[in-house]
Amino acid sequence: MALAQAKADALAARIAGLSLPQGGWLGAARADALARLSTMGLPGKRDEYWRYTDPSSLNQPEAPHAALFDAGDEAPIFDAIARLKIVFTDGVFDAGASDPLTLAGVEIIRLADAGATDIHWAREIYGVLEARGQTPVQRPFAALNTAFATDGVLVRVTGRAALPISLIYNHASESSDAMLHHCIKVEAGAELTVLENGPGAARLTKVLEVDLAEGATFHHIRAQGRDHQRRACTHVFARLARNALFKSFTLTANGRLTRNDAVIELLGDDAAAHVAGAAVGDGDFHHDDTVFITHAGQRCESRQVFKKVLMNGAVGVFQGKILVKQGAQKTDGYQISQSLLLDGDSQFLAKPELEIYADDVKCSHGSTSGAIDDVALFYLQSRGVPKRAAQSLLVLAFLAEAIAEVADEAIAEDIRSRLEGWLARHEH
Amino acid sequence: MLEIKNLHVKLQEEDKIILRGVDLSIKAGEVHAIMGPNGSGKSTLSYVLAGRDGYEVTDGSATLEGAELLEMEPEERAAAGLFLAFQYPVEIPGVGNMTFLRTAVNAQRKARGEEELSAGDFLKVVRAKAKTLKIDADMLKRPVNVGFSGGEKKRNEILQMAMLEPKMCILDETDSGLDVDAMKLVAEGVNALRDAGRSFLVITHYQRLLDHIKPDVVHIMAAGRIIRTGGPELALEVEHNGYADLLAEVK
Numbered sequence: 001m002a003l004a005q006a007k008a009d010a011l012a013a014r015i016a017g018l019s020l021p022q023g024g025w026l027g028a029a030r031a032d033a034l035a036r037l038s039t040m041g042l043p044g045k046r047d048e049y050w051r052y053t054d055p056s057s058l059n060q061p062e063a064p065h066a067a068l069f070d071a072g073d074e075a076p077i078f079d080a081i082a083r084l085k086i087v088f089t090d091g092v093f094d095a096g097a098s099d100p101l102t103l104a105g106v107e108i109i110r111l112a113d114a115g116a117t118d119i120h121w122a123r124e125i126y127g128v129l130e131a132r133g134q135t136p137v138q139r140p141f142a143a144l145n146t147a148f149a150t151d152g153v154l155v156r157v158t159g160r161a162a163l164p165i166s167l168i169y170n171h172a173s174e175s176s177d178a179m180l181h182h183c184i185k186v187e188a189g190a191e192l193t194v195l196e197n198g199p200g201a202a203r204l205t206k207v208l209e210v211d212l213a214e215g216a217t218f219h220h221i222r223a224q225g226r227d228h229q230r231r232a233c234t235h236v237f238a239r240l241a242r243n244a245l246f247k248s249f250t251l252t253a254n255g256r257l258t259r260n261d262a263v264i265e266l267l268g269d270d271a272a273a274h275v276a277g278a279a280v281g282d283g284d285f286h287h288d289d290t291v292f293i294t295h296a297g298q299r300c301e302s303r304q305v306f307k308k309v310l311m312n313g314a315v316g317v318f319q320g321k322i323l324v325k326q327g328a329q330k331t332d333g334y335q336i337s338q339s340l341l342l343d344g345d346s347q348f349l350a351k352p353e354l355e356i357y358a359d360d361v362k363c364s365h366g367s368t369s370g371a372i373d374d375v376a377l378f379y380l381q382s383r384g385v386p387k388r389a390a391q392s393l394l395v396l397a398f399l400a401e402a403i404a405e406v407a408d409e410a411i412a413e414d415i416r417s418r419l420e421g422w423l424a425r426h427e428h
Numbered sequence: 429m430l431e432i433k434n435l436h437v438k439l440q441e442e443d444k445i446i447l448r449g450v451d452l453s454i455k456a457g458e459v460h461a462i463m464g465p466n467g468s469g470k471s472t473l474s475y476v477l478a479g480r481d482g483y484e485v486t487d488g489s490a491t492l493e494g495a496e497l498l499e500m501e502p503e504e505r506a507a508a509g510l511f512l513a514f515q516y517p518v519e520i521p522g523v524g525n526m527t528f529l530r531t532a533v534n535a536q537r538k539a540r541g542e543e544e545l546s547a548g549d550f551l552k553v554v555r556a557k558a559k560t561l562k563i564d565a566d567m568l569k570r571p572v573n574v575g576f577s578g579g580e581k582k583r584n585e586i587l588q589m590a591m592l593e594p595k596m597c598i599l600d601e602t603d604s605g606l607d608v609d610a611m612k613l614v615a616e617g618v619n620a621l622r623d624a625g626r627s628f629l630v631i632t633h634y635q636r637l638l639d640h641i642k643p644d645v646v647h648i649m650a651a652g653r654i655i656r657t658g659g660p661e662l663a664l665e666v667e668h669n670g671y672a673d674l675l676a677e678v679k
Contacts, residue, residue, distance in 0.1 A: 374481065375518050376518050376519075376520050378478075378479075378480050378481065378502060378518075379514065379517075379518040379520070380520075380528075380531075380532075381479070381501065381502035381503045381506070382478050382479070382480075382502045382503075382505075382506055382511075382512055382514075383506055383528075383532035383535075383536075383588060383592065384503050384506035384507050384532050384533075384535045384536035384539065384592065385503060385531055385532055385535045386501075386503045386535060386539075387501065387503065389531070389535065390503075393523055393527075393528075393531065394520070394522075394523070396522070396523075397520060397521060397522025397523045397571075398522060399522075400521075400522035401522070
């Protein structure tokens, strides 16, 4: 049991300096999460889902130092999109920089203010979806977050939200350690878009729990911030009722360590969940997408589209699973993970998994790793396109299938232009 | 226009010599055809001129209007006025045909110090040219050559040529894989571009294409050299007798 003791010790050290807010329904949810966490301990390199990503910098009590990124006079992403802005700086809600938390058809409550009142809908989500997502694969940082999260928002949507809610995460201190936890409930037939951008802190631990009622629609688009030295460990837990639609896209450029878990449960029939990511990394970049999609309802559709462009020793990881439960007939599951390695030093590690207990399902998965297609490159050059521009065009073409998961064309265009900028700044 | 002198080329990776002293001179406005048996080096000649990797020029030169082509990057050759219509046009998933065309046209304009075409102007020009090649709006929207039939791919090559308005056009077996109607359409596209300032080098196996694109000069290539040069009647001779007589004559 030496390993278990080591995990317990690591956990004790990690939480020694954190305070567990007491009282009310939220205090009880936090205490439950701490109890869950205590049985798990912190992850180690020998845990199956941490073999490709070293958790030590997420385990250590102090956040590793991370220099701030100077974007110069470049406008932040989503700047041109009309939205309701909610700003957190180093994990603390910034009222001055945020819009008033009022939006027609939407209820928004700060997590820090939520403990005192009984918000019944949030009680059914906070820590609940996270707890469901702990089996069969443990996610200790999510439980840690549920217990100790210092801020976040609880959002309930009853109609069609007039504007996207934009969560902006500023990084102002080089040693900040932020823990944010958001809960989102989209009621039957309602619709919401959530935008997230920014690094958030030197080290950001984040949980987003999304509960979609019958026929609800949820679009999620995030850009994780370009600070080279930042670390992030994020989780999305989603539960879908009948006919619900969930779409999540993540753009990651830079960052020393990014671990994005997505745990999605298609409970009702005829629901659809799409999770996609485009990641570009140069040098000291480690990016891990770990996805677990459970099909419980019938005729549900799921898509996982993850693309990574890696150079100068950057590392990409994909661990994606589709679990089709007994009775989840007519499931349509699709999973693709691909990397474009721009040199011989970079690495892509992929572990696609299918586990199927129903007999009438369609599930496909594919994973590839390759270089720029020389023949296509020559073809473009022979038409007069300079080599660098031709390479960038091919890189964007490689990422296109992931970006196509962004339904809003203005947002997709914003993402493409960020990627073009990144490619122009990084020699390849 | 194009002057090739004593061109010797081998494969970079292995000791295989492909071209053994090619001499070719094409004047402005002329159409030359190269015919020859498989493996004679016709396609290699077109790739070397366009600047594809994998070949090593061991001797000789190739100039376009006096400028040394072999020293240039492929995109510089294109900007200088060279165009190669590929035997096997390349599929590029994720890049829209229209984006591709506009990127190419504007890259060349920029390289020549000309102003880039606006999206509106470009659209007008491309639509008109596409129409004469029977290329519909859907083909312009789809990713480059992805899911195109053989004929569509070749027409798409000619559309690119029409948009880029090169001075020296090399057509590498543009007739391969085409039915009679598609070949006619492609030939009409090429003929529409013929003028006093533009030259063509047409590489083909069959005389058939030369019924539609009438050459001024016909060359026969074998074993990395041009072994015979003549008028259009040379192509007819090959069509009737094959290459055997010509090859025997040289030996």
